[in-house]
Amino acid sequence: MFFTYLRRELRRRRRAALVVASGLALGIALVIVVDSVSSGMGKAQDTVLQSLYGLGTDMTVTKAASPTQDGSERPRFQFDARDDGSDEEQSSDRVMVRGFQTLSAATVTDVGGQNGVADAVGGLNLQVVKVSGQFTRGRFEQNGSGGTGRGPGGGQPSGEVKGGGAQFDVNSYSVFGTDVTKPALGPLTSSKITSGRAFTTSETDGKVAVVDSAYAKEKSLEVGSSLTVKGTAFSVIGIATADSGDPAADVYIPLEQAQTLADSADKVTTIYVKATDSQKIDSVKSAIQKNVSGTTVTTSTDLADTVSGSLSTASSLATTVGKWLSIVVLVAAFLVAGLLTSSAVSRRVREFGTLKALGWRSGRVTRQVVGEAMVNGLLGGVLGIALGLAGAYAVTAVSPTLQAQLGGGGAGGGSGGRGGFGGPGRQAASRTLDVALTAPVSPATVGLAVGLAVAGGLVAGAFGGWRASRLRPADALRRVE
Incomplete structure (x- = not known):
């Protein structure tokens, strides 16, 4: 009886179910895209850090x-002074x-x-x-008159040294x-x-x-x-x-x-x-x-702080603004789904009141409403996963190039390595790497999406179920035309 009534009601209210599912789908899709992009940022940063120190190295120790x-x-x-005229x-x-x-x-x-x-x-x-290189001896050339100078060095031939160097x-x-x-x-x-x-x-x-x-x-x-x-x-x-x-x-x-x-x-x-x-x-x-x-210990976490450029900026946006945005959108989607479900219940007062008059208990009516909301939530989850996977695939297909600039610095305790991680010394400040961004979707991300879909259904069902449980059979009689 439960599933028969559920199927009939969802078929009869397709448009309302689609609106609720679509709202949840957008929130879930945004979460998937942000999470996959954040994962891609982490892999991109790992690629940068991996280029600075040996594989299998967890930390380096340098002199403080x-x-x-x-x-x-x-x-x-030191170069020898030679007077033999050789070059x-x-x-x-x-x-x-x-x-x-x-x-x-x-x-x-x-x-x-x-x-x-x-x-x-x-x-x-x-x-x-x-x-x-080499030194080249210059040649002294007298002036045109061939005479001697009358200056402070009187008696010395006048002229200048040409060539050499x-x-x-x-x-x-x-x-x-x-x-x-x-x-x-x-x-x-x-x-x-x-x-x-x-x-x-x-x-x-x-x-x-x-x-x-x-x-x-x-x-x-x-x-x-x-x-x-x-x-x-x-x-x-x-x-x-x-x-x-x-x-x-x-x-x-x-x-x-x-x-x-x-x-x-x-x-x-x-x-x-x-x-x-x-x-x-x-x-x-x-x-x-x-x-x-007398030592300084540097880990990859310390080194990550020296990475700047568009990779660092994008990573910051993905981990802060992106996640907060996805949370806000998700909360808004849950609230909208709950309100729409509650509104749908208010439009079904006569229906639920009549069912109660026929002997349905409040718990049974509540379970029916929660069941419909759960189906809407799962439908939204399927749509959200599809949209999220499409968004992540689009990011990977485009593979935008990010630049990672490795700041020189004190992470290596002065002996610096490449990037300051204590590796073989180089000028880290001048290093700029181009990294292609991908958006890998992990099973954990898909699992999170399913969990959000169930949570969305429960939130919407809680709103509607609470409203339905408060209805009385007398309400149905008042709505009879």
């Missing part, structure tokens, strides 16, 4: 910035530690011993500046010393070896190098080529391509070789840390800061 250190140092280049090319390399702040290699062991740390590995960030080229690139005994952790893991091979665990002091593909192309390097750093020749054994964004460094060499080149024996600039449980990252960070003095 000292207020007495200005983080600057002028490189000096032979000269060159001078300067290998500098990025940030000029280092930690003792023993700190890696201290960090690795903290509760909640699964593994820790150190690395050394270097910047190499090479100046090469110096022409030098400056080449700057980044070098990262990696611990080859732990290849699963560190910034090199965010790149893929596309030619040649990676380091082996036995090449701790090997004069071998892996070169980023962009730098290799710029300098015409390939597997088997030779790369000289501060007079030391390294054999290129592999070419690496960053999975996303910019690479961690231009050149990767074994850590011991990097320490030798920089005269920084048993020193590291960055410690990459893997936690035993991703849910314990905050507690691990607190433990390291408490037990390992």
